[in-house]
Amino acid sequence: MNEVVEPVATGVITGGWPYIIGAYGLTWAGLLAFLTRAVLLGRARPPESP
Amino acid sequence: MTADTSEAPVAALPPPAAAVSCVGLARRFGRRWAFSRVDLEVPAGQRLLVMGANGSGKTTLLKVISTLLAPSLGQLRVCGIDPAEDPAAARRRLHLLSHSLGLYEDLSGEDNLRVFGRLLGKDDLDVDPVLRQVGLERRPDPIRAYSAGMRKRLQLAALLVKGPELTLLDEPFAALDPLGCAAVEGLIAALPGAVIVASHQVVRASRLCERAILMDQGAVRWMGPAEQAVEAWRALHGGDDLQGGG
Amino acid sequence: MGSEGAAADRLLSWDRVSLVIGLLLLIVGHYQGLFVAPAEAMMGDVGRILYVHVPTAWACMLVYTACFVFAGLALWSGKGKWDAAMEASAEVGVLYNALLLIQGSLWARPTWGVFWTWDPRLTTSAIVLVLFVGVLVLRRVITEPERRLNLGSIAAVLAYAGVPIVYFSVKWWRTLHQPFSSPATVSDSFITPLRLAAFGMIFLGIGLIGLRWRALRREVERELSAPALPAALPTLELGQRGPGGAA
Amino acid sequence: MARTPGGPADVLRQIPMILAKDLLIEWRARSRAFALACFALTLLLLFSFAVGADAATLRAHAGAYLWMSVLLSSTLLLAQSLQHEVEGGALDTLTLAPVSPAALFYGKALANAAQLVLLTAVALPPVIALFDAPVKEPLGLLVLVSVLGCAGVAAPGTLYAALTARLASKQLLLPLLLFPLIVPCLLASVKATSLLMSGDPMGQVGSWLGLLLAFDVLYWSLCGLLFGRVIAA
Numbered sequence: 001m002n003e004v005v006e007p008v009a010t011g012v013i014t015g016g017w018p019y020i021i022g023a024y025g026l027t028w029a030g031l032l033a034f035l036t037r038a039v040l041l042g043r044a045r046p047p048e049s050p
Numbered sequence: 051m052t053a054d055t056s057e058a059p060v061a062a063l064p065p066p067a068a069a070v071s072c073v074g075l076a077r078r079f080g081r082r083w084a085f086s087r088v089d090l091e092v093p094a095g096q097r098l099l100v101m102g103a104n105g106s107g108k109t110t111l112l113k114v115i116s117t118l119l120a121p122s123l124g125q126l127r128v129c130g131i132d133p134a135e136d137p138a139a140a141r142r143r144l145h146l147l148s149h150s151l152g153l154y155e156d157l158s159g160e161d162n163l164r165v166f167g168r169l170l171g172k173d174d175l176d177v178d179p180v181l182r183q184v185g186l187e188r189r190p191d192p193i194r195a196y197s198a199g200m201r202k203r204l205q206l207a208a209l210l211v212k213g214p215e216l217t218l219l220d221e222p223f224a225a226l227d228p229l230g231c232a233a234v235e236g237l238i239a240a241l242p243g244a245v246i247v248a249s250h251q252v253v254r255a256s257r258l259c260e261r262a263i264l265m266d267q268g269a270v271r272w273m274g275p276a277e278q279a280v281e282a283w284r285a286l287h288g289g290d291d292l293q294g295g296g
Numbered sequence: 297m298g299s300e301g302a303a304a305d306r307l308l309s310w311d312r313v314s315l316v317i318g319l320l321l322l323i324v325g326h327y328q329g330l331f332v333a334p335a336e337a338m339m340g341d342v343g344r345i346l347y348v349h350v351p352t353a354w355a356c357m358l359v360y361t362a363c364f365v366f367a368g369l370a371l372w373s374g375k376g377k378w379d380a381a382m383e384a385s386a387e388v389g390v391l392y393n394a395l396l397l398i399q400g401s402l403w404a405r406p407t408w409g410v411f412w413t414w415d416p417r418l419t420t421s422a423i424v425l426v427l428f429v430g431v432l433v434l435r436r437v438i439t440e441p442e443r444r445l446n447l448g449s450i451a452a453v454l455a456y457a458g459v460p461i462v463y464f465s466v467k468w469w470r471t472l473h474q475p476f477s478s479p480a481t482v483s484d485s486f487i488t489p490l491r492l493a494a495f496g497m498i499f500l501g502i503g504l505i506g507l508r509w510r511a512l513r514r515e516v517e518r519e520l521s522a523p524a525l526p527a528a529l530p531t532l533e534l535g536q537r538g539p540g541g542a543a
Numbered sequence: 544m545a546r547t548p549g550g551p552a553d554v555l556r557q558i559p560m561i562l563a564k565d566l567l568i569e570w571r572a573r574s575r576a577f578a579l580a581c582f583a584l585t586l587l588l589l590f591s592f593a594v595g596a597d598a599a600t601l602r603a604h605a606g607a608y609l610w611m612s613v614l615l616s617s618t619l620l621l622a623q624s625l626q627h628e629v630e631g632g633a634l635d636t637l638t639l640a641p642v643s644p645a646a647l648f649y650g651k652a653l654a655n656a657a658q659l660v661l662l663t664a665v666a667l668p669p670v671i672a673l674f675d676a677p678v679k680e681p682l683g684l685l686v687l688v689s690v691l692g693c694a695g696v697a698a699p700g701t702l703y704a705a706l707t708a709r710l711a712s713k714q715l716l717l718p719l720l721l722f723p724l725i726v727p728c729l730l731a732s733v734k735a736t737s738l739l740m741s742g743d744p745m746g747q748v749g750s751w752l753g754l755l756l757a758f759d760v761l762y763w764s765l766c767g768l769l770f771g772r773v774i775a776a
Binding site: 116117118137138141142144145146148149150151152153154155156157158161165166168169170192208212 | 563568
């Protein structure tokens with residue numbers, strides 16, 4: 001017995017745009033969120049700097 | 051302090067290398083200097099008292115001299131050896147009794163001494179005479195059950211097993227009752243080799259030593275004969291509430 | 297990057313340049329992948345996810361490798377700048393790794409019918425993600441800077457050293473059991489958007505690491521740097537004290 | 544003295560001393576070891592309750608339950624083993640003895656591996672009885688799997704226990720860092736054990752043993768090199 005669902009090849013897959021948009025959208029969201037955080041943290045001056 | 055002497059070395063060192071010699075020794079933790087600018091020379095066989103309030107850098111100084119902590123700045127030699135070059139050789143010549151037990155709670159005193167002896171290369175150590183010397187009888191139970199005084203005696207027994215040229219004692223009288231203090235005092239007095247004692251109990255500890263230094267905020271503020279130690283302490287901290295009198 | 301009145305050298309620093317190049321390449325690559333490249337023969341449009349997924353995987357591997365190198369340099373030299381670089385690249389590696397898992401799941405669902413499959417690459421990247429999250433957590437927990445440098449770098453080295461063995465173990469775990477279906481290999485006509493996006497992710501990664509490095513390095517080097525020695529205190533003179541007074 | 548301080552001869556001389564010391568401590572505090580064994584057995588029961596009373600499923604995963612219970616118990620054992628050294632400052636005494644960090648690591652890792660093997664041996668009969676999973680292949684092979692698997696947990700486990708021993712959240716950090724790292728070791732041990740229990744007509748155990756060996760070689764050498772930095776920090 002194996003608990004893993006075996007990947008099924010169903011011939012040509014049609015549609016699937018929600019997944020495509022999700023993949024691209026979440027990737028860009030993640031990258032931009034990290035970038036924003038990095039910029040914000042980079043701007044924050046340490047208290048002792050002149 | 052001899053910090054102002056010119057850079058030319060003194061004519062010749064005495065034949066036995068000094069037990070400890072530090073020049074410009076300093077240690078920091080992150081941004082904080084625990085102690086700095088410590089110049090110290092302890093000849094072989096001499097006993098030195100290190101006085102200082104809590105946080106004055108005594109414990110860190112002892113840890114650095116014992117090679118457990120590396121100095122951030124300055125030079126250190128233990129029995130003529132640079133611990134940075136040959137830590138094992140330096141460590142073989144010294145021992146540190148710190149606040150912590152340094153032994154295994156789950157083993158009996160005897161087991162602890164045997165394990166320690168074996169690590170020192172003394173495979174067939176007879177623990178009975180050592181235990182007798184520190185006034186501990188054989189006890190089969192783990193030292194988890196020992197009193198503070200018995201623990202201190204056991205630590206001293208481990209020290210006797212090692213028999214180092216340089217002994218570092220950090221607060222040897224802490225958590226002891228007057229009777230225990232007297233006993234430990236006697237054991238320390240009988241130690242061979244150089245001894246450095248860090249203690250708040252200035253009166254009691256100064257009787258054991260020949261020389262003393264007073265540390266304050268990580269600096270050595272005073273250095274002189276142990277007879278003047280109490281006077282120096284009072285000059286810095288005032289008051290007559292010195293512990294360990296009588 | 298609207299940086300108000302900042303010096304020119306800050307505007308043109310290597311991390312910003314790399315960041316802009318990376319973003320541009322990524323935009324072009326993703327545009328091509330989404331709208332220009334033809335649909336894939338077997339997977340149809342869903343194959344377009346590969347233009348974001350595969351570059352992320354390559355870049356992620358490179359970023360972790362950089363993290364390993366920085367950890368080694370930090371251990372070897374004890375310098376704060378390598379420690380900061382280690383943390384910066386571990387952060388970016390974890391980001392890419394998390395994105396990778398999300399993209400992988402979103403690709404697997406329409407293709408294989410499940411969000412998660414114990415594909416060796418997917419499984420390995422999940423394990424590596426946890427490993428490096430552990431490294432970052434460890435670094436957050438340790439407050440003493442020297443200790444953080446040593447222990448954090450050691451954890452990173454151990455984690456990275458295990459990656460190949462994790463991969464092989466998971467692969468055998470699957471293949472000794474049943475043959476596993478590998479995704480279709482990439483054919484030539486899809487290479488341009490893939491390559492553009494890959495370089496985009498790599499340059500973006502360099503830029504993000506640089507950006508984080510700048511901020512972390514300031515902090516880490518400040519913590520590790522030696523402050524000036526405290527001024528020498530005057531030597532105490534005895535014999536001049538009043539009753540109970542300090543000298 | 545002719546002895547070269549900290550040289551390989553010194554390290555080899557000290558490893559058995561550290562090993563003997565650790566085993567002596569565990570023997571003197573054997574009620575703790577007993578409690579640990581009980582914990583491992585409790586876990587075995589819990590797995591069966593969680594999975595359900597289906598005999599076939601339980602039998603198929605007997606190897607998994609065995610190793611999961613050893614693994615979950617191992618963090619307690621590893622944390623304890625470094626706790627002896629850190630809490631009373633015994634580590635300082637050892638350092639000043641002087642014991643080399645490599646000797647300390649290999650001695651402790653060997654002691655931990657030995658205890659884990661013992662734990663596996665204690666947990667094995669209940670696994671066989673509870674899940675009706677007799678060992679079909681030679682028992683010697685299972686011993687080998689157990690030794691290699693426990694060694695694989697012990698080496699990084701000892702290092703990570705030392706790494707987290709002085710941290711405030713050590714109970715959380717040790718498994719967080721250790722568990723993902725030893726996934727290959729767990730996988731190989733479980734697979735090999737299951738094959739030995741259900742029979743191995745294809746001769747696959749060898750490749751799992753090879754993987755375990757590679758894992759052990761990698762981490763026993765790497766952790767030995769890095770341990771000095773860990774305890775110095």
